[in-house]
Amino acid sequence: MQKFMISEADFTNRTLSPDLIYQCVKVLRYKINDEFIVGLNNKNYLVVIRNITDKTLIYEIKEELNIDTELDVFVTIIQGYPKGDKFEDIIKHGTQLGAAAFVPCLMKRSQFKIDEKRMNNKIERFKKIAREASEQSFRNQIPDVLPFITLNKIDLYSFDLIFVCYEEEAKHNNIKGLKETIRCLPKGAKIAFIIGPEGGIDESEIIYLKQFNNIKFISLGKRILRTEIASLYALSTISYERELE
Amino acid sequence: MQKFMISEADFTNRTLSPDLIYQCVKVLRYKINDEFIVGLNNKNYLVVIRNITDKTLIYEIKEELNIDTELDVFVTIIQGYPKGDKFEDIIKHGTQLGAAAFVPCLMKRSQFKIDEKRMNNKIERFKKIAREASEQSFRNQIPDVLPFITLNKIDLYSFDLIFVCYEEEAKHNNIKGLKETIRCLPKGAKIAFIIGPEGGIDESEIIYLKQFNNIKFISLGKRILRTEIASLYALSTISYERELE
Structure with a gap:
């Protein structure tokens, strides 16, 4: 499963930055209903694509994931x-x-x-x-x-x-x-x-x-x-x- | 100090393989009395160059070195x-x-x-x-x-x-x-x-x-x-x- 680290603003708008949209559309060839993970502020969310064109991408949050990958120091x-x-x-x-x-x-x-x-x-x-x-x-x-x-x-x-x-x-x-x-x-x-x-x-x-x-x-x-x-x-x-x- | 891993035969003849001689002469620009380390069969020797030309190199052993660099498994x-x-x-x-x-x-x-x-x-x-x-x-x-x-x-x-x-x-x-x-x-x-x-x-x-x-x-x-x-x-x-x- 692909993970993207995103900004607060993109998370609020349930979208990604233009370069990540490009990656989703052109490289990963995502379609509606495909899922990926977004990460920000130490939290991770499984999201599902609701709308995707060449230049826009809107997702919905499915669930918060409990992923602990940080060293404790x-x-x-x-x-x-x-x-x-x-x-x-x-x-x-x-x-x-x-x-x-x-x-x-x-x-x-x-x-x-x-x-x-x-x-x-x-x-x-x-x-x-x-x-x-x-x-x-x-x-x-x-x-x-x-x-x-x-x-x-x-x-x-x-x-x-x-x-x-x-x-x-x-x-x-x-x-x-x-x-x-x-x-x-x-x-x-x-x-x-x-x-x-x-x-x-x-x-x-x-x-x-x-x-x-x-x-x-x-x-x-x-x-x-x-x-x-x-x-x-x-x-x-x-x-x-x-x-x- | 440079170390070379060499063959039994080259050690017996107190010389190096042609590619290592090339490296000593052309790359490292060694001269008579320069020193390096040769290693074979888990042992290491400090050697000193006694004779060196474009294609030949003869060294003398100065001392055996106690270098332990192997994992114990x-x-x-x-x-x-x-x-x-x-x-x-x-x-x-x-x-x-x-x-x-x-x-x-x-x-x-x-x-x-x-x-x-x-x-x-x-x-x-x-x-x-x-x-x-x-x-x-x-x-x-x-x-x-x-x-x-x-x-x-x-x-x-x-x-x-x-x-x-x-x-x-x-x-x-x-x-x-x-x-x-x-x-x-x-x-x-x-x-x-x-x-x-x-x-x-x-x-x-x-x-x-x-x-x-x-x-x-x-x-x-x-x-x-x-x-x-x-x-x-x-x-x-x-x-x-x-x-x-």
């Missing part, structure tokens, strides 16, 4: 901005795994040269990817994608706890800490993972981070993970520890 | 063969996360049409990807990539335990079992995850799998995961449960 991925399109994959995959927000962080070793206008376009594109991935994975919330920011501009004390994935720990087999801490997090806790770009977190950034007392350095297993995999590991373990039993 | 990913290049990403990422083997499984819902010759070429390519990912993540073992196979031809009793990731479980929030079982696996256990292609595992395949008493149906968290993410979730949780403390 808010996980922000502070990702050292990586090369190429990797950040798009990180959003796509991280959304499926329950992330609450993504921060494209311009770290020392991020190789990044684009102007402000293209940055804004990129953020719009990232937000669209987050919305589509949310729909596909039946998320109730669309993860937020924050603007590009340098590490020192992030308000790190806005998080209850921050895990810093520092690959030197992995190299020296110094493995500790993540597990017990995740288990004991209170429901609704705001946590973050800081993940370096290719080449890792710079030593000067590690020194900076060590000032904060809500920071915990962790390792993500015995192997060297590429930057685009680290957030997936982190989010999988949060789901595993807190959702499965 | 053998995890085989039986992956319903997915569309496009996704299987390559599954190998690349799964190798970083410690998989022991990958099986491209032609399941009911795999959309796959290539002839035998191209299949063999693909397996060669998959093996190369596994080797490179092993080197990058300092693995001691190169994961095996098995030939294309249908589900009913796999000897499922060759595994101690098989987890079947069945998305219907996730949809109905029926979450159970994975955690305790992973914790209790004996060291060296041979386990597998069976993951459906796009569209999931077919009901007839589920009926077939239910005959085996070494099979456990599991859910991978509360959200619908795309097929290319499921193995990453599975492997991350194995690492998390068994490697971190």
Whole structure:
């Protein structure tokens, strides 16, 4: 069953945005009486199409659905901005795994040269990817994608706890800490993972981070993970520890 | 430090294969006295270059290194063969996360049409990807990539335990079992995850799998995961449960 995340206004009018109508008509080839799910404000409704033309679509609500797909803690991925399109994959995959927000962080070793206008376009594109991935994975919330920011501009004390994935720990087999801490997090806790770009977190950034007392350095297993995999590991373990039993 | 997985013969002759020599000379631009790591048979050696030309390279062993990067259980990913290049990403990422083997499984819902010759070429390519990912993540073992196979031809009793990731479980929030079982696996256990292609595992395949008493149906968290993410979730949780403390 297809799910669409929609706006309050479209919900009030029992319709969809023009691009979603296009998708229903041209891609999914919906007809009258076809059903889909709309999601807004953490709620989900099964709806049935009552009227559909090339440019308009009106549905009726059949029932509210009880779909619980959110992690019970808010996980922000502070990702050292990586090369190429990797950040798009990180959003796509991280959304499926329950992330609450993504921060494209311009770290020392991020190789990044684009102007402000293209940055804004990129953020719009990232937000669209987050919305589509949310729909596909039946998320109730669309993860937020924050603007590009340098590490020192992030308000790190806005998080209850921050895990810093520092690959030197992995190299020296110094493995500790993540597990017990995740288990004991209170429901609704705001946590973050800081993940370096290719080449890792710079030593000067590690020194900076060590000032904060809500920071915990962790390792993500015995192997060297590429930057685009680290957030997936982190989010999988949060789901595993807190959702499965 | 660069690591290369090499053959017994090249190790005996203190050299590398022609393609690795090319990489050392042309890509990495190594000179005499440069160092790298060679790996074979679960062992790792720091070596130093004693002689290098455009086509030849001779090194000397400096020391054996104690690098332990293997999971303590053998995890085989039986992956319903997915569309496009996704299987390559599954190998690349799964190798970083410690998989022991990958099986491209032609399941009911795999959309796959290539002839035998191209299949063999693909397996060669998959093996190369596994080797490179092993080197990058300092693995001691190169994961095996098995030939294309249908589900009913796999000897499922060759595994101690098989987890079947069945998305219907996730949809109905029926979450159970994975955690305790992973914790209790004996060291060296041979386990597998069976993951459906796009569209999931077919009901007839589920009926077939239910005959085996070494099979456990599991859910991978509360959200619908795309097929290319499921193995990453599975492997991350194995690492998390068994490697971190």
